[in-house]
Amino acid sequence: MSPHQINAVNSSHTPLHVAVIGGGPAGLMAAEVLSREGAHSNIKVDLFDAMPSVGRKFLLAGKGGMNLTHSEASTLFLSRYGKRQAFIEPLLEAFGPDDLRLWVQELGIDTFVGSSGRVFPTDMKAAPLLRAWLHRLRSTGVSFHVRHRWLGWTADGAMRFASPAGEVTRTFDAVILALGGGSWARLGSDGTWVPILQSRQIDVAALKPSNCGFNVAWSTHFRERFVGQPLKSVALSFAGFERQGEFVVTETGVEGSLIYAASAAIRDAIEASGCARVLLDLTPGKSLERVIKEVAHPRGSRSMSSHLQSRAGITGIKASLLREVLSSDDFADPMRLAASIKALPLTLLSPRPLDEAISSAGGVTFESMDTRLMLKAMPGVFCAGEMLDWEAPTGGYLLTACFASGRAAGLGALAWMTRKHREPARCG
Numbered sequence: 001m002s003p004h005q006i007n008a009v010n011s012s013h014t015p016l017h018v019a020v021i022g023g024g025p026a027g028l029m030a031a032e033v034l035s036r037e038g039a040h041s042n043i044k045v046d047l048f049d050a051m052p053s054v055g056r057k058f059l060l061a062g063k064g065g066m067n068l069t070h071s072e073a074s075t076l077f078l079s080r081y082g083k084r085q086a087f088i089e090p091l092l093e094a095f096g097p098d099d100l101r102l103w104v105q106e107l108g109i110d111t112f113v114g115s116s117g118r119v120f121p122t123d124m125k126a127a128p129l130l131r132a133w134l135h136r137l138r139s140t141g142v143s144f145h146v147r148h149r150w151l152g153w154t155a156d157g158a159m160r161f162a163s164p165a166g167e168v169t170r171t172f173d174a175v176i177l178a179l180g181g182g183s184w185a186r187l188g189s190d191g192t193w194v195p196i197l198q199s200r201q202i203d204v205a206a207l208k209p210s211n212c213g214f215n216v217a218w219s220t221h222f223r224e225r226f227v228g229q230p231l232k233s234v235a236l237s238f239a240g241f242e243r244q245g246e247f248v249v250t251e252t253g254v255e256g257s258l259i260y261a262a263s264a265a266i267r268d269a270i271e272a273s274g275c276a277r278v279l280l281d282l283t284p285g286k287s288l289e290r291v292i293k294e295v296a297h298p299r300g301s302r303s304m305s306s307h308l309q310s311r312a313g314i315t316g317i318k319a320s321l322l323r324e325v326l327s328s329d330d331f332a333d334p335m336r337l338a339a340s341i342k343a344l345p346l347t348l349l350s351p352r353p354l355d356e357a358i359s360s361a362g363g364v365t366f367e368s369m370d371t372r373l374m375l376k377a378m379p380g381v382f383c384a385g386e387m388l389d390w391e392a393p394t395g396g397y398l399l400t401a402c403f404a405s406g407r408a409a410g411l412g413a414l415a416w417m418t419r420k421h422r423e424p425a426r427c428g
């Protein structure tokens with residue numbers, strides 16, 4: 001943001017105090033916007049986090065390769081936000097994937113586009129980026145208060161924190177809440193803010209698992225043999241979703257990128273009708289006709305399993321999955337077996353718990369905020385990041401919207417304070 005964009009937010013000598021609560025990517029981005037302005041407007045930014053250090057989920061996200069954003073065309077990119085696209089669009093217009101890449105570059109970190117179109121830092125890691133970012137934030141005057149758990153408000157509007165020194169209260173001119181969703185609670189985002197906001201009549205959609213695994217009633221035999229093994233390459237179709245990829249058999253069911261990609265629709269279907277039946281194509285490269293021809297080929301004295309292996313290339317976990325799901329009659333019938341190889345029904349019973357999910361759906365509804373992400377019922381209080389009511393698949397869409405909404409909330413707080421300061425003084 002140029003210093004001229006929001007000039008003289010605070011022209012008086014009395015400092016304005018802003019609290020950012022939550023030191024994930026959304027909160028840190030809000031703090032950045034505010035502290036840059038604060039450098040010449042006498043704004044003091046205090047960032048609070050319940051954990052002993054900030055950015056823990058961000059660091060975890062970097063473990064398997066930090067996927068910052070995606071390079072696909074903006075229409076496709078926006079479509080990833082599904083039903084909330086209209087609310088996310090203005091945030092990304094102001095700070096989209098390209099802006100994010102430039103911003104990362106400013107921190108001295110180069111990015112590259114992977115073969116899938118996903119964007120990563122060149123070293124794939126989150127830690128160097130976070131280190132450089134925190135250094136810059138401290139140098140622009142952000143004060144960090146870790147081990148400060150926000151508890152809500154006092155009757156007269158002060159913020160309550162549980163700190164190592166006991167409960168402390170502080171008042172602020174504006175507050176940004178960036179408390180994250182409800183997954184991986186041990187990293188800090190535990191969703192305990194939900195009842196606090198609801199008690200203030202803020203509309204919060206229930207937090208639900210997103211990009212999550214599902215429970216399947218595996219037989220003991222199948223579970224014991226195949227837990228931890230990948231099913232690849234398969235194509236999964238469900239309610240209009242169709243994609244090729246892979247997933248893993250777990251102790252309780254299934255998880256992995258292909259399952260995560262369809263997880264929102266599967267979760268909603270289970271909520272509506274008790275379970276969801278996905279169809280798996282175990283030979284995505286082959287047509288049904290070809291599979292029928294191979295399976296129906298005379299097998300002589302060979303068992304169906306060795307016939308499947310030699311004619312259709314179906315072995316190991318794929319062959320056992322057919323056995324697991326099909327009746328012995330269907331398995332023995334070449335036509336029904338071939339049809340099942342191309343569309344094997346797998347029943348998913350329930351999503352895995354929110355705490356295990358990559359991200360959360362649900363949160364503060366966009367209807368309860370204005371376009372600057374300020375709570376309509378609580379002027380001066382802004383919300384950002386995963387605690388807002390949106391969801392997106394993995395692929396960098398989560399972080400991109402967290403950064404963009406953190407920036408919007410920071411700018412929103414600046415604009416709100418500007419207006420407040422320009423209002424004529426009221427006489428009592």
Ligand SMILES: Cc1cc2nc3c(=O)[nH]c(=O)nc-3n(C[C@H](O)[C@H](O)[C@H](O)COP(=O)(O)OP(=O)(O)OC[C@H]3O[C@@H](n4cnc5c(N)ncnc54)[C@H](O)[C@@H]3O)c2cc1C
Nearest residue numbers: 022024025026050061067150179180188189385386396399
């Ligand atoms: C395993 C894993 C891998 C991921 N990989 C990717 C990826 O590659 N790309 C991608 O785009 N996304 C990824 N994500 C998702 C991404 O990390 C999150 O969407 C993002 O971190 C959310 O940012 P946030 O700032 O909204 O919240 P968070 O990062 O969750 O931060 C919220 C902060 O608020 C603090 N807090 C919460 N409650 C309180 C309170 N009461 N008082 C004080 N502080 C509080 C927490 O301690 C925390 O520091 C991944 C997530 C996981 C779990």
